[in-house]
Amino acid sequence: MKTLVVGGAGYIGSVVTRLLIQDGHEVVVLDNCSTGHADSIPAGVRFVQADISAVGEVLAGADFDAVLHFAAKSLVGESVAHPSLYWHTNVIGSRALLDAITEHGVPRLVFSSTAAVYGEPDTFPITEDSPTKPTSTYGATKLAVDMMITNECAATELAAVSLRYFNVAGAAWGAGERHTTETHLIPIALDAVAGRRDKLNIYGDDWPTPDGTPIRDYVHVADLARAHVLALTAAHPGEHLICNLGNGNGFSVKQVIAEVERVTGLEMPVVSGPRRAGDPTRLVASADRARERLGWEPQHDLRQMVADAWEFSNSVAAQEPR
Ligand SMILES: NC(=O)c1ccc[n+]([C@@H]2O[C@H](COP(=O)([O-])OP(=O)(O)OC[C@H]3O[C@@H](n4cnc5c(N)ncnc54)[C@H](O)[C@@H]3O)[C@@H](O)[C@H]2O)c1
Ligand SMILES: O=c1ccn([C@@H]2O[C@H](COP(=O)(O)OP(=O)(O)O[C@H]3O[C@H](CO)[C@@H](O)[C@H](O)[C@H]3O)[C@@H](O)[C@H]2O)c(=O)[nH]1
Numbered sequence: 328m329k330t331l332v333v334g335g336a337g338y339i340g341s342v343v344t345r346l347l348i349q350d351g352h353e354v355v356v357l358d359n360c361s362t363g364h365a366d367s368i369p370a371g372v373r374f375v376q377a378d379i380s381a382v383g384e385v386l387a388g389a390d391f392d393a394v395l396h397f398a399a400k401s402l403v404g405e406s407v408a409h410p411s412l413y414w415h416t417n418v419i420g421s422r423a424l425l426d427a428i429t430e431h432g433v434p435r436l437v438f439s440s441t442a443a444v445y446g447e448p449d450t451f452p453i454t455e456d457s458p459t460k461p462t463s464t465y466g467a468t469k470l471a472v473d474m475m476i477t478n479e480c481a482a483t484e485l486a487a488v489s490l491r492y493f494n495v496a497g498a499a500w501g502a503g504e505r506h507t508t509e510t511h512l513i514p515i516a517l518d519a520v521a522g523r524r525d526k527l528n529i530y531g532d533d534w535p536t537p538d539g540t541p542i543r544d545y546v547h548v549a550d551l552a553r554a555h556v557l558a559l560t561a562a563h564p565g566e567h568l569i570c571n572l573g574n575g576n577g578f579s580v581k582q583v584i585a586e587v588e589r590v591t592g593l594e595m596p597v598v599s600g601p602r603r604a605g606d607p608t609r610l611v612a613s614a615d616r617a618r619e620r621l622g623w624e625p626q627h628d629l630r631q632m633v634a635d636a637w638e639f640s641n642s643v644a645a646q647e648p649r
Contacts, residue, residue: 332344332356348371357377358374438472442544446458496547497549527596542610570621574629
């Protein structure tokens, strides 16, 4: 397929771009490099450095078969502090993209949705039919985009898949997480054991969980990438298919810290601080629908995610000493 990867210079988009190429698809990347890096895009891929609002210029007359849409602001804490940035980038940006897709007749869309749309669920595991009550601005904006896509599919022949990722981790095919402002647990924990950071701050140890720290479902970025390739052909025209992507296992912050210490053989300097605004207590996925509709099966466990992220973070640190 001829694909446009919007946000392909970012963490997940750059990994998916590599898999699309390996599988023989043609890829064009559009990204404004606000949080991504141009050098994360593999050699030979056409790169348009532009804001998402300019996507129509890339789609015009180009006969794309599919758009994969990763471009977004995606930090829970930042979204609570700066709602306008999130509504503009995520919702107005996605509206421009949907309008361009419809205008230029692109038949397929794969969208990066999130577990953050569910908020604080009462029952586990979380299915796609669980109530959507986001606790952060970020989750609210992603839910709004999912709703726009549902409406667009009902009114056109667009075949769309929203993939609701749980916590993505690990590295694959030479690409991984290298955010300038890093807020994610595993890369911060790896920097803390490596001495690239003073310590890891646990955001609250008084949550209603067995060890007092929040629980998340971690999924390897290589497994996630495979789901995107499968999603390209999963929906029929006019359908909006929504699938959770997670391993179905919950790990607390303290359990992740212990895994990082086991994999690296190093001890982590840790302090406990206040809770972070917008954080839910527990997020654990049911990915049964992804199994049924995409034929997807995650292959990697938390240990492999930490090991691959560790190798990647060390290679980045060797090239870009802080
Ligand atoms: N990382 C996770 O655990 C996770 C979990 C659930 C959902 N998601 C979603 O997956 C997607 C990718 O996440 P990521 O971790 O790779 O983030 P990322 O920040 O590394 O990648 C996002 C990319 O989009 C680009 N971008 C942002 N705004 C843009 C704009 N206005 N125009 C053009 N490009 C723009 C950025 O420069 C960046 O390259 C996001 O939509 C995010 O909400 C991520
Ligand atoms: O320095 C840190 C960083 C994180 N945490 C905790 O670790 C857990 C995981 O946090 P993080 O890695 O920042 O991920 P989330 O906030 O859970 O959000 C990620 O996962 C969501 C889906 O579950 C996605 O929607 C988001 O885009 C993505 O950033 C949370 O309980 C945090 O409070 C800490 O205690 N200290």
